[in-house]
Amino acid sequence: MILPHNLTSSSDEDYFGVESIPLTSTTCTEADNSEGKASYVPAHLLSELFAENITAKALRTAQTAIKALPDFFPEYVPQDVDHDGTYALREADFWTCGFFPGTLYTILERAIRFPQSLQLPPEINALQFREQLLTLCRIWAEPLYGMDKRTDTHDIGFIIMPALQMDWELFGNRRSLDSIAQAARSLATRYVPSARAIRSWDLLKKKDIEILDQQDNMIVIIDSMCNLDLMYYASYHMQEPALAEMATAHAETLLKSHLRPENMDSSHNSEFRYTGQWYSTCHVANIDPKSGTLKRRLTAQGYAHESNWARGQAWGILGYAQTYLSTKDHRFLEASCGLAEYFLYRLETAPACIIKGRYVPLWDFDAPIDDESNIIRDSSAGVIAANGMLIVSQALAGFNQGMLASRFRQAALVIVHDTLSFALSLEKASLVRASDGYISAEDSTPGATFEGLLKYGTANNNEQARKRYANHGLVYGDYYLVQFGNRLMRMGLV
Template identity: 30%
Template sequence: MKILLKTCQLLIVALVLTGCKNKTEKPVEDTRTIIEKCTDQYTFLSDSIKSALDTKRMMPRNIGKNGQTGLTGIYDWTSGFYPGSLWYLNLLTNDSKWENLALEYTKKLDTIQYWTGNHDVGFMIECSYGNALKKEASAAFDSVIVQTAKSLATRFHPGAGIIQSWDSSKKWNCPVIIDNMMNLELLFHATEISGDSTYYNIAVSHANKTMENHFRADNSSFHVLNYDTETGEVLEKRTHQGYADDSAWARGQAWGLYGFTLCYRVTKDENYLNQALKIADFIKNHPNLPEDNIPYWDYNAPVDENTPRDASAAAITASALLELSGYLSTEKSNIYNTFANDIIKSLSSPAYFAETGTNNGFLLKHSVGSLPHGVEIDTPLNYADYYFLEALYRQQN
């Protein structure tokens, strides 16, 4: 009996140790597998667009209604995401193939540094040249970052304290969208490189005004605010891509979470950390968030079996949460880290991650560009892939 009892005890210990070992190793194995699948997919994608290298449209953005890969030029707001994805593949694999391809596509964006026609130059240049600088120092690339920040700074209105998003029109006097929080990283980066605090101060001013005006009592964000450029008065609070003016457009909430998290990274201002936490809790605890944590395109949209999900919003959220969790106490960190990993697990599943050789080479299925405009509904999008790869990189590190 004693021998039998001792044998059972040893067996239980062995099973517990095996379970612990599997718990530790399984996520690593899963991550390695998904990275391998990412490289296979992007090999397929990059090979399929080689014929477009000498045209004005060379950046893969989506799949068009004709089933062909939708290509866009360098002045499209999404132009930095493909080279950015290539940089992350290089950082994840250390394969020089991806570095060479990333450099090739990054350098195509050189003239963007002088463009003052859109606030999205932050997306374009920070995702491409900014990620290139994670690989190695380059005075030439530093120069591109600073010059782009100068161009972006021309859209700043000191009286209102904000960076104008789109140009004025009959519809808008001075529109500012929540997405604009993402372009502040470029300004912070430019101050770090140059030592010129002008860019830092503009970013902080814009973040403060956004925190003051963009958010509702439940910590959800409006999409578009229309400002008086002289007084800073908010003339309207509207939406452009959401379900309604007072709804919570899913990708907009993700932009806000990511934006305030990066602001805390640079400034260590607790107000930004608290704002990021409020947004994270809004997303995590929303009653309309599906069980797999991939949101519908708008948190307030009517839901039925045909309501589109937005994998891009989920990928942005996961990446932001992984960074946010690093700034918190262990208990809180575990909560948001687990939420991020659960999102990544869902995105890595066959429900959202494309089978190799399908989806025209894009990684994720089921994203939404702008449902109210009937554009890019239930399709792969290059920025969904970008933030998914960034999340994998942050998870790995």
């Protein structure tokens, strides 16, 4: 293995940093144990990831919300007792519009590549289901093609990639690849060479702060790391190296602007922990666009400017893991490892009142808990981080770092196992076939409706936010949950 010029490690183990502590629990199937550490969870215990309920809920929403296209897409499902359990829809230009079409395509991938994973009732023909689902996928993806020229958002990767990447890879649809390429070029217009970064937001307007001047301010958020995959993908497919160069420069800049070094807790004896540098993240950095100098770190969705917003940490884990896959630059793998280890540390050292669902993150790791009966979580943060940890585990296994790879793989499984146990909606759905062969879905228990898969998501609980909402299903939480199941299948773990 060729090491970066500034490293002198004689072995991969020295380079990545790992405590060689043997796994002590190989039979426990619970996500928590008495010491608050992650136990061993076999992947086959995550059967709810592949249950009929997953497919049925996605199909039902696709059929019932289709009348809102092309103007509105699913965003969140309120958990209020007086709500009917259906998706609240958001205008099509909102950053979350690509996730529901992406969920449909992820289930379609299962139907095509992993048909054994679909738990279809015997009366439903698998080929007919696949054809009906493909039709819905195409209908839901259609409005996305018209968004690839948008230069007003850095979230174009979230909008375009979940559905159109899968459409290209499953069917070789050149229209989808061309749209991905155009979207990457649109994102490139937001790159500021003097700052070596992509502008995330044009302005920031909250109750307590406003940043409106782009001449002296450049707002960059940690979420942006997960939009870089768009640029790398387009760069390599279309042979446009400048796109990848911009993405790498952006990732390098955020190593300094958004990652905050944290001291490793020597008393925290987690199995196989990563002993390199640990990091927390800030949500927002204001950078001088002329010099690239960091002016200020703050938050728009976390508890406080100095706190550790859980979903931001998760975006960092996944984003740097994906960036490593595209670049094979060890700095990015180290960053993802350090972010992941700190994420696990915060889960495992959560307040003592967090007994059930320990591995379902608090919405912000530093937010005070005023009422132990109403603890605010963010289930989406957990499943996003778990996807990143699976990628990290694969990368580490390639360096013969079996123990550290196993730690992150098992941690990902524990997070998702605990999330399914704690946050999976109890209101299930089932597939039904009409006499004419049309396949639809209905509540498994009549009148018990919740269109989301996971509960206890938190979009934004910052007290100064213009829209503050928590405790609901989130479309991206569901997308990354279904994606996690597909990653397990691609890795041969289920």
